[in-house]
Amino acid sequence: MYEVTIIKSFSAAHLLKQIGGKCEELHGHNFKVEVTVAAPDLNKSGLLIDFRVVKKWLNKILDQMDHKHLNELPNFADINPSAENIAKYICEQMAPQAKEAHVRIARVKVWESENAVVAYIPD
Numbered sequence: 371m372y373e374v375t376i377i378k379s380f381s382a383a384h385l386l387k388q389i390g391g392k393c394e395e396l397h398g399h400n401f402k403v404e405v406t407v408a409a410p411d412l413n414k415s416g417l418l419i420d421f422r423v424v425k426k427w428l429n430k431i432l433d434q435m436d437h438k439h440l441n442e443l444p445n446f447a448d449i450n451p452s453a454e455n456i457a458k459y460i461c462e463q464m465a466p467q468a469k470e471a472h473v474r475i476a477r478v479k480v481w482e483s484e485n486a487v488v489a490y491i492p493d
Contacts, residue, residue: 372418373476375406378428380436384451396439401453402481403432403460407473419473431463453480457490465492 383398405428409418435443440451449455457478468475474492481487 371408371410372412373406373408374418374421374424375404376421376424376428377402377404378432380432382435382438382440384440386450386452399482404479406476407468408476409473419471427464427467431460453482453488456480457488461490461492
């Protein structure tokens with residue numbers, strides 16, 4: 371199995387409802403996102419996938435969230451924009467493109483800080 375990982379970052383504000391504590395107040399993060407795609411075979415060029423392709427997919431999603439109040443975005447209207455839900459959202463948005471490229475999203479990690487990270491691993 372081969373894996374390719376892309377790391378990008380974005381800045382955004384959010385608040386998390388019904389969890390108690392300071393995080394229920396509006397606050398921001400410089401999020402770091404790691405997306406890993408995987409497949410058992412390489413293409414005819416000897417690549418799993420061109421890094422630039424995965425970067426393009428991820429940039430399109432992060433551009434919609436960068437410097438935004440995440441709670442106000444339609445994709446988080448009914449759920450907390452937690453790191454867990456952000457990771458799942460990114461995975462779900464990238465999955466159709468990954469399938470077309472004959473790779474799968476292996477995992478998405480979202481870092482809220484240098485010592486706090488979540489991972490979403492699709493079934």
